[in-house]
């Protein structure tokens with residue numbers, strides 16, 4: 001993140017992507033595991049993105065723009081998902097505290113876009 005990006009939420013989740021060929025969720029990045037997932041707000045142009053880094057080795061496992069009109073689907077209380085032009089992302093949260101704080105920040109970002 002550059003100096004103009006501020007995190008508006010920081011939670012933990014297992015970051016998944018949907019493998020359309022095999023019709024199954026796979027961990028994003030090289031190994032499964034918990035990541036620190038943040039939403040960064042770029043203060044100069046009011047854009048937002050989701051950035052996730054593995055707790056263990058800081059591998060970036062998600063880095064995607066939050067675009068106006070994004071449909072954030074809370075499929076279960078602890079599994080939330082959304083699509084971009086390339087893939088479908090899933091966040092598997094360890095508990096509802098984390099999932100609720102993330103989705104609150106996501107919805108407020110979407111409101112300001």
Ligand SMILES: CC[C@@H]1C=C[C@H]2CCN(C(=O)[C@@H]3CC[C@H]4C=C[C@]5(CCCN5C(=O)[C@H](Cc5ccccc5Cl)NC(C)=O)C(=O)N43)[C@@H]2C(=O)N1CC(=O)O
Nearest residue numbers: 016018024025071072073075076079081082083088090092
């Ligand atoms: C990590 C394991 C995971 C945990 C939790 C459950 C929750 C349900 N679930 C799913 O994968 C559900 C079941 C049906 C399947 C069919 C298709 C999928 C997969 C691809 C996206 N999708 C959409 O339904 C999207 C959603 C969407 C709506 C609106 C806006 C955005 C989006 Cl992304 N609908 C469109 C129209 O895109 C899908 O989520 N699916 C998860 C699941 O079973 N498991 C267990 C496992 O996999 O073993």
